[in-house]
Amino acid sequence: MIGGGHNGLVTALYLARAGWSVAVLERNATVGGAIAxxxxxxxxxxxxxxxxxxxxxxxxxTYADFGSDLSRHGLSFxxxxxxxxxxxxxxxxxxxxxDYERTIGELAKHNPGDAEGFACLYQQYKQFAPYLFGLYGSAVPSSAAVRQVLSLLRHHGLRGARELTHTLLMSTRELGRTWFTTREARAMAACWGMHLDFGPDVTGGAMFPLLEMFADMENGMSVVEGGAQRLPQALAEVLAEHGGEVRTSAEVDRVLCSNGRAVGVRCADGNTLIARRAVIANVGPPALYQRLLEPDQVPAQMRRKSRGYLYGxxxxxxxxxxxxxxxxxxxxxxxxxxxxxxxxxxxxxxxxxxxxxxxxxxxxxxxxxxxxxxxxxxxxxxxxxxxxxxxxxxxxxxxxxxxxxxxxxxxxxxxxxxxxxxxxxxxxxxxxxxxxxxxxxxxxxxxxxxxxxxxxxxxSVAGSHHLSQNFIFRPMSGHSGYRTAVPGLYLTGAATWPGAGNNATSGRLTARQVLNDLRLRGWASCSARCRWTAGPRPT
Incomplete structure (x- = not known):
């Protein structure tokens, strides 16, 4: 695993639980990436x-699967x-x-139209959130994603699907104008779009505010007690319990390939690690295809597409x-x-x-x-x-x-x-x-x-989330999912679906993809150890 951000650690944790020998190589002195x-x-x-x-x-x-283990290692909120x-x-x-009633009451004092709009939009959120969150938790494209869409159609029909699609394609300015009366309430919605790279007039910006406004209302807002660093630390410690290794200050500068397949990595200090089953990178497409792979290891079209990966x-x-x-x-x-x-x-x-x-x-x-x-x-x-x-x-x-x-x-x-x-x-x-x-x-x-x-x-979100680089187009058109153009090499992290956010979904889905691919290839056991070569073993 290249990179010890939370998605990389989560991928490694699921694979280790499945019996794999896993090594996470992190360039920094501590794991966590943008959770620090x-x-x-x-x-x-x-x-x-x-x-x-x-x-x-x-x-x-991931928290549902490993929460009790993470708590034993000091993770609390x-x-x-x-x-x-x-x-x-x-x-x-x-x-x-x-407190929903308190929120509505205060909005009504500010402006009755804002309270009415907030209540109506909340009803739409409650109606469609199970399908949206289900879609966010599924690989795209996949049969699981199709089932979410079919379930939406079965329960709400074409009219409901059309209503939801219309809302999701709005800009945050349009969302505010549609549902709220005052410029104050409209700003409340538009601010959430700016957490990603959705300026008020970018099509599709309404999707994040629709989810975030009401999910935070229902659940409150949570931080890690004692500091965010305790989250990746706990993931690393649970990974160690499952036999996985985390090596910090180990920067990977090359993915090694043989016969067109990824077979290991080389670190900046000259050490190499040979992987029998898979190499997984928690990086962006430009770093993967332009820096970590030799030009002759990547199809020309994929190198060209990776150069067009957009950052916000x-x-x-x-x-x-x-x-x-x-x-x-x-x-x-x-x-x-x-x-x-x-x-x-x-x-x-x-x-x-x-x-x-x-x-x-x-x-x-x-x-x-x-x-x-x-x-x-x-x-x-x-x-x-x-x-x-x-x-x-x-x-x-x-x-x-x-x-x-x-x-x-x-x-x-x-x-x-x-x-x-x-x-x-x-x-x-x-x-x-x-x-x-x-x-x-x-x-x-x-x-x-x-x-x-x-x-x-x-x-801060590791790649634009505009519609041309989202859903089935994430990270790039023709490169959705977690496989890469090189067999045996996978991509995880915020550059892949569902994008930014500490939801660990990309890491979990990447592990599932790797395990499914290996089963299809007929590997009965994936417990063989990785091997360090060409230099002293890092400490």
Missing amino acids: SGEVTLPGFIHDLYSTNQNLFLGSQ RTTDHPYANVFPDGSSVRVHS PGTMMLHLALDGPLRWAAGSELADFGYVHVAPYVDDLARTYTESQAGLLPVEPLLIVGQTSAVDPTRAPAGSHVVWIQIRTMPSVVRGDAAGTIRHTSWPEAVEPMTDRVLTKLEHYAPGSRARIVHATAYTPQDLESADPNLVGGD
Whole structure:
């Protein structure tokens, strides 16, 4: 297994449970990829460095299969029943609680039309969510995916399928206009699209908000107690119980092939690992077909397609150590919410998306303010807080500044004035926030890619999720599923269906694909050991 992100670890875990000898090779000193945590501001302040909301993993089939084992190795979650809110320049807010009646009541006070729209959209979510989540948990294309579609048709007919398809193909702007009355409620929906790479006017952007708005309402918002790093650590420890190995600081620079088939890997230090059954890579298609494989090992058409794999705009992360909670102008109780979105409105999101795509530092970036220690108080010393801010969307390469005030065009120079812009915006919505900051640490899009090469250009979702690169077109047209163009070589991770998110689905489905292929090839036993050659065994 190349790469120790959560999907790579999950693939390895399912294969080890099936009796395979599995080795996971991770370039970094620790496993986890974009699920990581650390004391990056001050000692005692534990920040989730990249992803923080772990609802998808908590609700995954992998957690259902291995949850008790993971718990034995220290994995636990803290959940808030105040999942998310939006705040606005006039001091108002829109809030979603796990208590549905309370949510509807507050929306009705804001605007009766918003409450009615939210309730009607929620009914559509409840009607169709079982089929959507079933589809997300199935390989695409597959007989399981077809069964989900047939079940939808059987229970809701063509009219229901047409209604759902119409909603899913909407942009987030269209979703808001269809269901909500005020620009505040419309912004609430559109912000969720920006978590991926769906600007307000991108077709198909409504799919993620439809699921996320209501799944987070029903389940609250969960973080890993003590830091996100405990999730991949627990996966690695359960893997070891099943006989699997994890080797860190072991960067793979070549997939080895023989007679047109993948047979092993070579590490940057010269060591090689020979695999009898399969090589699985938790990387993006460009890295696989352009870097890890020799040109003569890849069909020319596949190399050409991999060069066209699209990445979304970049992300900037800001980690704050505070001497107290944020004091939101919209009300002190907002300090209890897992996420607070600071947009403020749909038009601002659209400008931000366009500016970042043009290489410009945006004037009004979206701030996704994660109040981690409000959910998990163990993250900071008593009376103190950690705040996680994901800043969307950002240019991967800076060509200028939309506001015309930042003259720098390299991220190492632009990060300080951009951080000041973010903190100035936060100060407007949470007065006194600057005075509460004890220490701040910023990660640019370049820093994200350096930490995890799958986050190319700081794209936090490891590849665009637009319709041309989603569903049966993920990762590429003619290359859906988890097999690659090289026999014996498989691809897993966010570049494959169902894409980004800590749901572990890609890892689980990749393991299933590998096991099914080996059964079809007639391998009765897959327990033979991998062999290290051509150098000392890594420690």
